[in-house]
Amino acid sequence: MEIPAEVFEAEDALGWVYQFWQTAEKKRVNASGNKIGGADLSPVTQLFTENYMVRFLLENSLGAWWAARHPDSPLVDGWEYLRRLDDGTPAAGTFPEWPTTAAEVTVMDPCCGSGHFLVAMFGMLWRMRAEEEGLSPREAQDAVLRDNLFGLELDPRCTQIATFNVALEAWKQGGYREIPLPQIACSGVPVRQSLEEWLDGVPEHLRDTMSRLHFQFRHADTLGSLIDPRPANADERGDALFGRDMSISVTWDELQPHLAAKFAQEGAAGSVLDHVIEDVVQAAKLLADRYTLVATNPPYLKRGSQQPTLADYCEAHHFSARSDLATSILDRCITMTALGGTTVAVTPSNWLGQAYYQAFRDQVLSACIIIAIATLGPRAFTAITGEIVNPTLVLVTASTPSRNGRYFALDATNATSAQAKSVAIRADAEQSIEQSAVRRLNGSAIVTSASATEGDELSRYATSSIGLHMADNSRFRRGFWEVHPRSTAWRRILTTVERTQDFSGRDGVAFWPEGGRIHEDNPAARIQGRAAWNKEGVLVSLMGELRVTRYTGELFDNNTAALVPANPSDLAALWSYASSDQFNDDVRTIDRSLKVTNMSLTRVRVDWQSWKARADESGPLPEPHSDDPTQWLFKGDVATSTEPLQVAVARLLGHRWPDQEPDDLDRFADADGIVTVPNLGEGDAATRLRELLAAAYGDRWSGALEHSLVTDAGGKTGRLEDWLRDTFFAHHCKVFDNRPFLWHVWDGRKDGFSAILRYHRLDRPTLEKLTYTSLGAWIRRQEHEVDAGAAGAEARLAAAQQLQQNLELIIEGEAPYDVYVRWKPMHEQPIGWAPDLDDGVRLNIRPFVTAGILRSKVNVHWKTDRGKNPDGSERVNDLHPTLTERRTARAQHEAGSA
Structure with missing residues (x-):
């Protein structure tokens, strides 16, 4: 055409x-359709409704209505997403309260974007x-x-x-x-006229109605289709009348000329x-007006990101749905339908199960018939990647639900692409769920699995507690290896795990002075999880797939929740269930949000006796233990470690893990925390390390084992000397999350000077010893070799002298070779090299990174940290106060304290 x-x-x-x-x-x-309330929204909110979502929603509403009345229509054969029962009738039902002919059906998309739903309808x-x-x-x-x-x-x-x-x-x-x-x-x-201008010339009996419309339409560019011109006291499903006093009925025909005149004055x-x-x-x-079918993909915008005008309006007019703009619009769409009319929408999944939306769920379950729910999960949109957008297709009819009413449900969250999800909602078997059974669930979660309405609620057998919120992790959290092992200011804390395993998530400590009195330094912190402390249970990572580990009574952070059995003898049964795939599936049936709430964990229903039987078959649970040196349960054994070479080097430098017991390898520990790679009197590092490894492995030690350990740790040649000189530090940074506690300093030459330093021992005297004693001995050796005419000696001497100069700059501490700690007042800032281990590796390693004297790059930054300080200021790290400023502030503070 x-x-x-x-x-x-x-x-x-x-x-x-x-x-x-x-x-x-x-x-x-x-261009601007993704802006509501002044906030940019995801592209999914307007233009990019996927075709398969549109087809599923429309074919199971408008299409099902038609198929119920015209089962032999050739149109029906083309609707691939229309779900049917075994007898061929639509799974969505017959829509008995809809009009009898297509001519009478009215359809509306109140957030139409570029018109995808409109074109399809x-x-x-x-x-x-x-x-x-x-x-x-x-x-x-x-x-x-x-x-x-x-x-x-x-x-x-x-x-x-x-x-x-x-x-x-x-x-x-x-x-x-x-x-x-x-x-x-x-x-x-929006209306721009003042109220006085707006009401000028309006008849008395219309002024009340026009005043209300002025209030609503003056924010139309923010509220859009949330605006409801109908009066609050109008019949729920009757004609649209205007005016607060029901004795004064104002028809649209009366109001329209005045409204049109006012908008004409606005130049609209x-x-x-x-x-x-x-x-x-x-x-x-x-x-x-009201419509037979309202179909839309509303904008998604959490309440915390909304403009105040928008948030206040949703609070006043959509209180139970106010937590997200999408649910507020869904609530508005339901009121747009005629009696027995239907709303279909692409909504975020959060409202189906999260506690914030329980009142809205109760409202929907009591006043609407749920027709169908299809949860899509992440990656449902071809144009949007990642895990953030987690949509659900919803079909509800505005009519009182029957006692035995059922809806059909589909779960496509495990499909990994939009194409796979479109196949799943077209072809996978649906579940039939009784709506009244859902309403009886604690929290009224709208589920997609019939089993979610059966069995006992887990809350009968376990409690769930959310973890500690530190408010400023950069300041109050550390890797346990960063702080001194004997420090009393830090307490062990558990965090999320990447995969389910018995004992993981144990790499951190939290600032915990004087038994937890942290609010003096951290007023925004929330002390949460006390009910679980000092008990045993299961720790659940709340983001994405619900991976779990054993909980043994420590602090835990707010990205996790602790499940604690009501009866300690049920711990094995709880672990058996929580560590299974079934647990994740059950929780995700009632809570589809990216981060589930801890309350959702115990609202699942379980066959508890079957899980107890499985636990009995599996035998006793293992005692706390870890062979991973990044976990504070690790006890320093080299041969059983997941990173034996890293542990061996740490033991050589005198490092001890918190629970490490004395053993035979202690005799190899260096006394001052400085191990030079070349031999400067104590033996070269590789020889000393090889001796320690031979003692650790005993009769198993061999050249073949050494080669295997080196290649497993990233060494290309298989030689311990090469790995220690070239690869160790990069591997160390990788293993310990770019917060290294062993620092490999070098002069930039493979045949030059380098030394491995234990961060915990690196105070000013130790750094001076490295600079003038260890490095000084190397410089004197190179001077002798220059005099003797040795090849390369001059270049080695120059590199060593430059390294010494750089170390002297760090010792002196003038910018940019200084340490700045953003949470300390000026009089407490270090003067020269005077590190406080409690400040952490990220800040203390900065002058070494700046000087460029570390063997490999450390992926660390000093940008502004997330969040605000208690006084509202930015958390700035990139400052370099001069030594004069620091000394002046310290002197003034001391004089004021005298």
Whole structure:
């Protein structure tokens, strides 16, 4: 079908719309339609509703209604997403309260974006009317544009794009012609007049109604389709009447001329398709009407990211749904439907199970019939990657649910792509779930598994506690290896695990002075999890897949929750269940959010006796133990370690793990925490390390084992000397999360000077010993070799002297070779090299990184940390106060304290 070229002349309105459509639609750019309340939203919110989502929602609502009345219609055969029962009837039901003919069905998308839902509904409806009424395609299409199809959109440019897309579809299907103007209006044009100007000339009996509309429409560019012109005391499903006093009934015909006059004064008129439209007047009428089917993909925006105007409006008008803009709009959509009308939407999954939305779920379960739920999970959109967008397809009818009513549910969260999810909701077997059983669940979680309504609730057997919130992790959290092993200011803390295993997540400590009095330094901290402390249970990582580890009574952070059995003898049964795939599936059935709440963990239903039986079959649980040196349960054994060479080097430097017992390897520990790689009197590092390894492995030690250990640790040649000189430090940084406690300092030459330092011993005297004694001996050796004419000696001498100069700069501590600690006042800032281990590796290693004297790169930064200080200031790390400023502040403080 050819569309005349003159239609797309840039001079007319349609040409402009077409060009804008090319930019916004084909390039997947939404110029401003993704802004609600002043916040940028994900592209999923407006333009990019996936076709398979649209088809599933419409074919199981509008399509199911048609199939129930016209089972032999050829249209039905083309609906691949229409779910059927064994007898061939639609799984969604028959929609008995809908109109009897397609001509009477009205459909609305209140957040239409570029018109995906509108185009799809248009295509279904005109074919229905053509078949039902014997109309030609053109006649049926024009009839649908006049009678059936309606849309609203906050952004005026997207309104025009949607209008164009619907018109283009009509021309593609029925040929180019004059068509009825698509009834798509902009709901985002605000009133700018003052209330006095707005009410000027309005009859007395309309002034109350007009005042209320002025209040709502003055924020239309923020509220959009949330605006409801109907009075709060209007009949729930009756005609739209205006006015607070029900004895004064104001009809739309009475109000429209005055409203139109006011909007005309605002200059709100425009033109599209050569038709003059009063968009806001039309929007007000559309917002006041009710529809058979409301279908949309609302914007997603959590309450904390909303503009105050938007948040306050949702608080006042959609209180139970206020936690997300999407659920507020879903609530609004349900009120847009006529009695027995249906809402279908692409919503975030959070509201199905999270506690914040329980009141909204109770409202929906008591006042609506749930038709279908299809949870899609992450990666549901081809244009959006990652785990953040976690959508669910929802179909609900505004009618009182029956006692035995059921909905069908599909779960496509395990499908790993949009294509796979489209196949799953088209072909996988659905579950039939009794709505009243869901309503009886604690928390009223809307589940997608029938088993979630059976068995005992886990809360009968276990409690769940959320963990500690430190508020400033950069300041109050460390890797346990960073702090001195005998420090009393730090306490062990558990965190999330990457995979389920008996004992993991034990790499950190938290600042915990005087038994937990942390609020003096950290007023934003929340002390949570006390109920679980000093007990045994299961620690659950709350993000993504729910991986677990054993809990043994320590502090734990707020990215985890501790499950503690009510009866300690049930610990094995609890571990058996929580460490199974079934636990994750059960929890995710009731809580689809990226981070589940701890309350969701105990709302699952279980066959407890079967899990006790499985636990009995598995035998006793293991005692706490770890062979991983990054876990504080590790006890320093080299041969059984997951990183034997790293442990061996640490033992050589005199490092001890917190629970390490004295053993034979202690005799190899260096006395001062400095091991030079070349031999400067104590033996070279590789020889000393080899001796320690031979003692650790005993009869098993061999050249083949050495080669294997070195290659496993990243050494390319298999030689211990090469690995220690070239690879050790990079591997150490990788193992210990770029917070190394062994620092490999070198002069930049493989044949030059280098030494491995134990951070815990590296005070000023030790650094001076390295600079002037160890390095000094090497410099004197190179001076002798220069005198003797040895090859390369001059270059080695120059490199060593430069290293010495760099070390002297660090000892002196003038910028940029200083240490700055953002949480310390100026009088407590270090002067020269005077590190405080409690400040952590990230800050103390900075002058060494700046000087460029570490053997490998350390992936560490000193950007502004997340969050704010208690006084509201930024958490700035990149400062370099001069030594003069530091000394002056210290002197002033001491004088003031005298």
